[in-house]
Amino acid sequence: MTEKSDLRAAVAAGVGGSEESFRGLLAAIVEVARSIFGAKASSILLLDEETEELVFEAVVGEGEDTLLGTRFPAGKGIAGWVLATQTPLVIEDVQQDPRFAKDVAEDTGYVPSGLMAAPLMHEERALGVLSVLDRPEQSLFSLKEMELLGLFAHQASIAVDLLLKARKANRVLEQSGGDLEVVSRLATVVDALEDSRREAGLRLLHELAAMLGAKGGL
């Protein structure tokens, strides 16, 4: 028997935003973050809990062609520290030493000379990390930038939460083996109807529910 939450997920997958639209939102956030800080690049890393890896979900600027989808271990490095401790930090002049360049290059293929990183928090969980790479050298960091970074991270974490929910809903739909597909499609169609037809559509659904034995229709 299909679980109630599965049905809800099916409806959510039908009427909620698509993965593409949420990914677009993440891309827009990193684009604005890069622009505000005058940085060369900005990215959002998401935690894959199963593999304990961080995955590049949105990248703008240097590395955008190569980094998307790239993974590295979540327990180590600067992003790993930010994720594990759920604490933002800022590091500059990171390219001073060639050994560091090598470490980062191995992980990501892109070598920044400075980075700001903040955790993406949703309730008690750290979902990932927002990074802003290579701010202009002449702009000295201050607490105002840290606050701004926190605000962006907060916005990004809301978008990430929506993306993860959309993914979960789609996963449920796929796992249902097509049983729930019709519920999802129905929700999409009714949601897209114009007002006059929507009313008729909802009436039809009520009748269908009554026929199927739902008390009081839908």
Add this chain to the structure above:
Amino acid sequence: MTDVTAHGEDAGQSALPAWSLPKDAVDRIALPWQWPERVTRDWALGGSSGKGARVCILDSGVEAGHPLVGDLESAVVISIGENDEVVAEEDTEGDVSGHGTACAGIVRTLAPECSISSVRVLGSTFTGSGAILLGGLKYAVEQGFDVINMSLSTTKKPFASILHELADSAYFKRTVLVASAHNMPVESYPWRFSSVISVGSHEEDDPLAFFANPNPPVEFFGRGVNVEVPWLGGRSLKVSGNSFATPHLSAICALILAKHPELTPFQLKSVLYLTATNVGGGK
């Protein structure tokens, strides 16, 4: 100074009751030392190198032998055993991110002769990191360090009550827990507890400048912006964040405790307040 809370440990005297004070015991809890008429920065830490104070860095490990860190008293990595017991083993891996080394370097710069130990609670596994954090803190409190630098926190509410107990237990065992305040709008622990010394950042360049906050829960502000610190591989970086302000306060606590080992965490916090840059002790 005699430990006035060590009830009944003095030979030939009856035990002092823990929960009340009989008339005949009043004389025995008189302070064996005098507070100065005015607590100044010079009285608090003038001439102190931190020698004798034991500082623990609860973090990502510390790169031993880094020229800006020097030797460590000990270095362990924490894991959780099959029966949920806390396992502390010698840490052969060192620092997994660079952050712990940076914190140790800040402490070493300000308190050059204090002892530094590393308790690594990060890097071995991502899931279960909350339990390892708790286990690491429990271990550190049991070791009787004078100062535990905790530049990290957890947002997990189920851990809050255990952390609270550990923080109180440290407080009564005369271990000062110096904890980084979160600089994002989230609820996290243990920095919000009154038994710890919580730290946020200021933007001044003076590493010994620290400010008392009249509006807690963040109680003190330490230097946390554009700080030069040691990082992995023997190099140095410039960093910012509350997690770097925290070791500044830890080092200042080590300097004070090295000179005045008799101070309880309550008294130490009072000294910090009286000698804070904005309270007048900075003069």
